[in-house]
Amino acid sequence: MEDGTLIALISLGVTLLFIIGVPIFLVIGFWVVGCSLVIDFTLANIGVTLFEGLNFFGLLALPLFIMTGDLINAAGIAKRMSDFAYSILGWVRGGLGMATIGACGMFAAISGSNAGTTATIGSIMQPEMAKNNYDERFAAATAAAGGTVGIIIPPSIIFIVYGFLLDLSISDLFVGGMLPGLLMVIAMQLACYIVCKKNGWGNLIKFEPKRIFQTGLKAYLGLIAIGIVIYGIYSGAFSPTEAAGVTVGFCLIAGVLITRQIKLRELPNILLRSGQITGMLAPLIAISVVMQQLLSLLGAGEVVRGWMSAIGDPTFVLIACMMLVLLAGTVLESLPNTIILAPILAPIAYSVGVDPIHFAVIFLVGDAIGFITPPYGLNLYVASGITGIPYFTIVKYVMPYLFALMVAWMIIAFWPPLSTYLVQFSAVG
Template identity: 60%
Template sequence: MTDGTLITLISVGVTVLFMLGVPVFLVIGYWVIGTSFVLSLPLLNIGQALSDVFTNGFALLAMPLFILTGDLINRSGIARRLSDYAYACLGWIRGGLSMAALGACGLFAAISGSNSATTATIGSMLHPEMVKGGYDERFSAATAAAGGCVGIIIPPSIIFIVYGFLMNLPISELFIAGIVPGAMMVLAMMIVAFVLSFVNKWGILINLSFARMLKTGIGAWLGFFAIGLVLWGIYTGRFSPTEAAGVTVGFCVIVGFICLPLYKMMGKEEDRPLEDKSFAEMLLVQGFSPIELPSITMRSAQITGILAPLIAVSVVMQQNLSVLGAQQTIGDFVTGMGGYYAVLFTAMAIVFICGMVLESLPVTIILAPILAPIAHEVGVEPVQFAVIFLVGASIGFITPPYGLNLYVASGVTGVPYFRLLPYTVPYLVALLLVWLVVALVPGLSTGLVELMR
């Protein structure tokens, strides 16, 4: 039996295991071990590769801190204030709470830079509220999963850092280039949420109140300050994204420790109706005590423990694919397409397909060095292709069988993975349309960059 036949059988076998409910980490791990035997690669190489990912992986250094930032913002009440502001702006529209959840995802993404942290935080916080408000629990969980896709597009973004490092592009320009496409993704998903909510009569409407918008906007000042802190530090070069995550963690810890005793001195509770809160109360969040910090950290560690192994085995999978000659094959295939649009759409199709089975980091590591030079040769501006590439990679977070955000949303909401899929489809269609528009209109990616130059 040839090596190709054996690898095909292994691939079919692990696909069956996935369909039977085996965790995706084990599925990919089985494929890596099986192909290593077929290719006569020492298993020691797997252990070494995994070790290198965790000890030398630049992007992964920031991941635990970004996830911890999300949990701290959630526990301190900052995320709740951002959500209240989004709901005050959109709650008067049918489906306003679901739209507010997506808006909150956009705001939170500007702090965390992580798709999984965005999904986990907004999902755990607003899923119960949406269910209480009459939304289908599957739709609520799918909304959190889809909203998390903007976590790596709206700056700051770890994956933009990785892409810029790999392709030698200015990271600040990549951040600027992601602003408009990220906003378009949020807007497109809001339209989907509105349509589905209108058709199904979901949600409880509130009155349009500019006073409520002002009050919640003032109440969310700590969240806006955290966003400004991250963006200011990165854009001015004061600190790297990893350092930005560390600074934000420190800021959230200080806010949590200071605000809790002050809030208790007022004798108030965070869950009291907004209308009953004084101006002074709106300036403070609930905070948390030092005793709570270990449990918050443990929750972040649990999420990291889910994500890091998936990323690590995906990187090892990339190495085995390289040995199999997949990179050379892909490069020759795309080059043979010919013209501008043929190469561009072929590259997009490859990114989409790979995003269905791999995390965005290994997809970027594998494909960016192959596809970006080919796209540049046919006239695609490098910064524009970076945005096209990474928007496509972000869509992979809600495309089965991998769909990392779907796993995260399922974990924090308790809704089974496969029950999320029907309500993910409309969001997927909307994001694909945005992706197409971003690809066809270069100015959406490069306009702000050229303006800032």
């Protein structure tokens, strides 16, 4: 039997394993081992590359930002940020929903995780929305949609992985995600306002500058944490890894000594939870490096580039890349989607004149939209899990947000300065 036929059968087999729920690390691992045997690629390479794939200083930011998200939740900082957002927007129709999305943006500016953003802010705000005359299904959808900015507004765990895979400055990627992340928040808030206005959802509160000032004072710890990350990286004072370490230290001190909601006896459980998430992501990153080697040897990039070159027009090439990302995002989580497609599509985008930072933002915004796109839609599952509302019920109510994000994605894709303008002013750009 020819090598191509064997590889096709192996690929079909691991696809079936993925469909029945085998962990993605094992799915990729089986494919890597099987294809290595078919093309007589030494298996010793797998062990060496698994180690070297993680032997990168920038990846230290990954567990640190995961830990930051757990600490700000345990310290009560996330609740204070949510209250602050509500005091600013609660007087507008749909204000609590808009505040939920705003709180997701603030939480994302510290934690860098989409699922963590949905779970943390959703568990706080969804019950509040239900109590304040919002449809509970729409409230769950709002939390799911708000979580999409978790991987776009810096810091971002997936930006770290993308920068590692494509050899790009993680600091530049973080800066490039600022304005697109803000646009996504505004687009979803506008969708929330329109839907709530149409249905009359939400109790209004008075616009009170005093309340805004008071809740802002209570939220100062979260605002300081955001400032540490953004200023430190943007000014060049910290690398992303150093910024993550400083932020973890600040949030730990704030939770233990200022809010006093973190007890020293609880720290092992917090660290264990962060370690468990890191333990799921790190092996997947390592095996992805081996997968990239094999895809390169098999000429996968050349095949896709051949298809794209037939399209010709740079605009249509970019649209084709975006559609591939979106299609893959409907069935894959952001990490395997990035691992498989980014190294293939990025060179194609560069070849038609797309800036590397700009394409990274385009790619990862498409990834983020996949979090609320069925049949996979990780954030939809998370929102369903924390609220008890059936998955497909939430899907129906998330559609206005999905449309808003698609419009924002088109603007990001075809207005490059939104992603690249701030990078030129970065001290590390």
